[in-house]
Amino acid sequence: MIATRQQRLGNFAGLGLVLVAWVLYAVYASPTQGWTFFLQLTVNGIILGSIYALIALGYSMVYGILKLLNFAHGDVYMIGSFIGFGVLSVLGGALSPAIPVVLLVLCMFAVAMIGSGVLGLVIERFAYRPLRNAPRIAPLISALGVAFFLENSALLLFGAQYRNYDGYDLISFNGIHIGGPTGVFVSYLGVIVISSSVALMVALVALVRWTRFGKAMRAVSFDREAAAMMGIDPDRVIATTFFVGSALAGAAGVMFGLVYSQIYHLIGFIAGLKGFTAAVVGGIGSIPGAMLGGLLVGMTESWAKGYLNGNVADLVVFGILIGFMLIRPTGLLGTPALQKV
Amino acid sequence: MSEPSSSGNGAASEPLLQLESVDTFYGPIHILQGVNLQVRSGELVCLLGGNASGKSTTLKTVLGIVRPRNGTVRFEGEDVTSRSTSYRIGKGIAIVPENRRLFGPMTVLENLQMGAYLQGGGTKEAFDRVYSLFPLLHERRSQLAGTLSGGEQQMVAMGRALMGKPKLLLMDEPSMGLAPILVERSFEIIQQVHESGVAMLVVEQNANVSLSIADRGYVLSTGRLVLEGPAAELREHEDLRKAYLGR
Numbered sequence: 084m085i086a087t088r089q090q091r092l093g094n095f096a097g098l099g100l101v102l103v104a105w106v107l108y109a110v111y112a113s114p115t116q117g118w119t120f121f122l123q124l125t126v127n128g129i130i131l132g133s134i135y136a137l138i139a140l141g142y143s144m145v146y147g148i149l150k151l152l153n154f155a156h157g158d159v160y161m162i163g164s165f166i167g168f169g170v171l172s173v174l175g176g177a178l179s180p181a182i183p184v185v186l187l188v189l190c191m192f193a194v195a196m197i198g199s200g201v202l203g204l205v206i207e208r209f210a211y212r213p214l215r216n217a218p219r220i221a222p223l224i225s226a227l228g229v230a231f232f233l234e235n236s237a238l239l240l241f242g243a244q245y246r247n248y249d250g251y252d253l254i255s256f257n258g259i260h261i262g263g264p265t266g267v268f269v270s271y272l273g274v275i276v277i278s279s280s281v282a283l284m285v286a287l288v289a290l291v292r293w294t295r296f297g298k299a300m301r302a303v304s305f306d307r308e309a310a311a312m313m314g315i316d317p318d319r320v321i322a323t324t325f326f327v328g329s330a331l332a333g334a335a336g337v338m339f340g341l342v343y344s345q346i347y348h349l350i351g352f353i354a355g356l357k358g359f360t361a362a363v364v365g366g367i368g369s370i371p372g373a374m375l376g377g378l379l380v381g382m383t384e385s386w387a388k389g390y391l392n393g394n395v396a397d398l399v400v401f402g403i404l405i406g407f408m409l410i411r412p413t414g415l416l417g418t419p420a421l422q423k424v
Numbered sequence: 425m426s427e428p429s430s431s432g433n434g435a436a437s438e439p440l441l442q443l444e445s446v447d448t449f450y451g452p453i454h455i456l457q458g459v460n461l462q463v464r465s466g467e468l469v470c471l472l473g474g475n476a477s478g479k480s481t482t483l484k485t486v487l488g489i490v491r492p493r494n495g496t497v498r499f500e501g502e503d504v505t506s507r508s509t510s511y512r513i514g515k516g517i518a519i520v521p522e523n524r525r526l527f528g529p530m531t532v533l534e535n536l537q538m539g540a541y542l543q544g545g546g547t548k549e550a551f552d553r554v555y556s557l558f559p560l561l562h563e564r565r566s567q568l569a570g571t572l573s574g575g576e577q578q579m580v581a582m583g584r585a586l587m588g589k590p591k592l593l594l595m596d597e598p599s600m601g602l603a604p605i606l607v608e609r610s611f612e613i614i615q616q617v618h619e620s621g622v623a624m625l626v627v628e629q630n631a632n633v634s635l636s637i638a639d640r641g642y643v644l645s646t647g648r649l650v651l652e653g654p655a656a657e658l659r660e661h662e663d664l665r666k667a668y669l670g671r
Contacts, residue, residue: 295545302527302538309525311489314513314542314588 095416105386113390122267123388124384129198130273130342133280134140136336138328138358139373140287141203141328141378147368148304148324150219154226156332158233163333164346165237168246177249184253186339192279195337196330203329207322210418218357218414228353237281237348250341276338283334284374287327293369300324332358351398357384360404366417375415379403434668438501440465441486441517441592442624446495448478448485448647455481457647463625468618470626470634470655472664473644477478479523479627482644483594486625487519488512499592514542518590522582522597528570532561535580539587546587554583557609559612575606582613586622593617595626599633613639635659 099172109121138160145153170191175181182190190237208421214222259268291297301311303320310319339354340346357380380400386398407414439462454480472480474572484490486497488509496505504512518539527535535571536554540546555562558579560669564572571582578598585593598614599607615637618624628634635641641650641658651664658664 100504169620271437289495295541295595298530298534298537298545301534305526305529307488309521310538311509312487312513312521312525312583313538314510314539316510352608 086120091416092294094411098415109386109390110146117388119262120389122261123385126269126273126384128382129378130276130381131278131385132361132378133340134335134338134377135354135357135361135381136374136377137280137283137331137338138354139361139377140284140370141332142358142362142367143367143369143373144300144324144328146362148321149222151211152226153211153224153328154355154359155210155229155233156328157351157353157358158237158337159199159202159206159329159351159373160332160354160358161237161346161348161351162202162233162336163195163329164336164340164350165241165246166198166333167195167337167340167348168248170172170194171248171253173356177247177253180253188254190335191337195333197333199327199328199336203325203332204322206329212318217305231349234348234351241422243348245345248340248344248346250344254341257271261355272342274327276342278340279334281313281332281382284332286332289371290327296320296323327381357400360400362414363404364407364414366414369414369416372414372416425427426473437465439498440467440500441625442496442498443482443485443595444496446485446492447525448481448490448492450481450490455647456485459495459644459647459649461642461649463623465591466618466621466623467640468614468624468626468638470628470631470638470641471644472628472631472634472641476628476646477644479598479644479645480596481647483519483596483625483627486512486594487517489574495600510542513588516589516591517594518592519594520581520585520596520598522600524577526567526569526572526577526580526584527617530569531566532569532572532580533565535584536561536587541588543588550589554586554591557586557616558583574602575609578602578606579609579613582617592623592625595624597627597629599628599630606634607633644666 094179106121110116110118113223129168138156141156141159142153145151145156171177171187174187180187185212206229210225211222214225251270255271256275258268261267291300299310299315300318300323302313302315303317307317310320335354339350358377359379361376362373363376364379365372365374380403383403384396384400387396391399441461441463443459443461446456446459447454459478459482461471461482471479471482481490485492488497488504488507488511495625498504499515501511502515503516517579527538527570530538536551537545540550543550560576561579561583564576567614569577572580583633595614598610602610606631609631614624614626626634626638635655638655640653641647641651641655643658643664651661653661
């Protein structure tokens with residue numbers, strides 16, 4: 084236990100040093116100096132990072148309980164985004180909503196989360212459960228198959244063209260100016276994304292820590308057979324975990340659509356990889372780790388876009404993934420060599 | 425007495441647990457071969473045998489974690505052979521698994537709650553009962569189970585199994601990995617729990633200790649029951665003495 088805590092402190096100290104060095108360079112020495120530019124990118128990064136964090140949570144929960152990298156997770160997010168768009172279209176679209184906007188947004192989130200959650204249940208039931216006792220490579224391949232299946236189903240159903248959420252039209256183009264009109268700008272949409280993802284994460288932490296299901300989930304993650312010996316039905320707990328993780332991905336899909344407007348059938352691929360990166364950086368299997376990793380990946384991507392350019396942002400993010408794999412394969416909050424009792 | 429199908433002491437009451445000619449396989453490997461076994465209400469039965477004799481498999485068959493290919497498992501007269509593990513546990517079976525299998529990253533309290541999972545996490549009465557049996561657990565309730573010593577973990581494992589107020593408690597190798605003094609303490613507690621009216625099926629390699637507290641015993645050898653009878657008779661039995669008691 085103590086070794087783990089020390090290791091974590093070391094991780095945080097190292098991360099802190101790197102961040103401080105980066106901030107000093109960015110603000111005082113880079114070609115585009117100044118706090119405003121830096122903070123604006125950071126805020127954009129936090130918005131993006133909240134979305135990645137929600138995706139990373141689903142990755143991490145499923146990995147924690149099944150030791151499976153669910154590569155179809157990004158495509159569940161994509162489907163969630165399309166479901167949200169469908170609800171928006173049915174209820175009048177962004178420019179002429181048929182019901183009050185608040186209600187409309189709530190409907191989009193609710194339907195997308197439930198729809199994605201059910202999709203997660205179906206995927207688990209038909210693509211992973213039959214392979215429960217197969218070698219671990221088998222469900223991994225099955226996951227890739229599901230990913231392609233979902234991408235191509237979306238292509239067939241929705242076509243290849245971009246769909247436009249027009250989120251700013253729906254909510255507002257305005258926002259909060261911190262530090263005057265030339266200061267940092269946070270759109271109301273950004274505020275909504277950050278606050279609703281924080282709310283979802285708090286709800287998830289409460290669910291895992293205090294509810295009967297949360298405890299059963301932790302028990303099954305640690306020792307599935309021992310959990311079964313307590314009367315817990317591991318299949319049900321695993322299915323519920325898929326539902327919750329997929330619902331979070333669905334919410335992330337709606338948030339992405341609102342903030343970045345354009346969605347199409349392949350958005351899940353790169354977002355899934357970013358969520359996976361976030362989960363690994365934070366320590367896969369760890370819930371706070373997924374949140375932290377998501378924020379880090381989002382901010383890194385935003386900084387890279389601002390200080391370098393958009394084309395190399397992904398290079399930087401996946402460079403960090405490789406770096407973590409080499410230096411800290413257990414991530415920031417992962418548990419190295421978990422001891423079984 | 426060496427005839428496995430004859431009943432030990434001929435009590436008339438219906439058995440709490442009854443295995444009838446159970447055959448269990450792991451893939452092509454035949455593990456349990458025609459096992460007949462009974463535990464009556466309030467009885468303490470021990471199941472002896474060496475390594476790989478099928479003791480743990482017997483317990484897993486009772487719980488439904490391993491499904492028999494032939495034969496039936498009855499609990500309180502009801503055929504539960506095709507019922508799920510959680511159904512059987514809900515009916516009143518609990519287990520202290522081999523090596524205890526605590527949930528290490530969860531607190532002692534949470535481990536106890538898992539023991540009463542089907543009762544919604546345990547009533548105050550159940551907690552009181554377990555804490556009065558193991559006062560230390562109350563002290564350590566917010567500590568992570570994985571950080572406890574072996575003896576303390578044994579208490580958590582037993583407390584956890586008692587949380588659901590079982591009618592039948594299965595114990596898989598309760599003495600394994602414990603210091604001799606703790607083995608003695610462990611069996612005192614087993615006896616105490618037994619005296620409170622819980623029927624027990626105890627799997628052990630330590631034949632001496634377990635026969636000293638058991639009512640009846642069975643001996644398994646490579647998946648077959650080779651001996652059964654009252655504990656006192658088994659202790660004196662020639663073959664068993666040679667094989668397990670070392671005297």
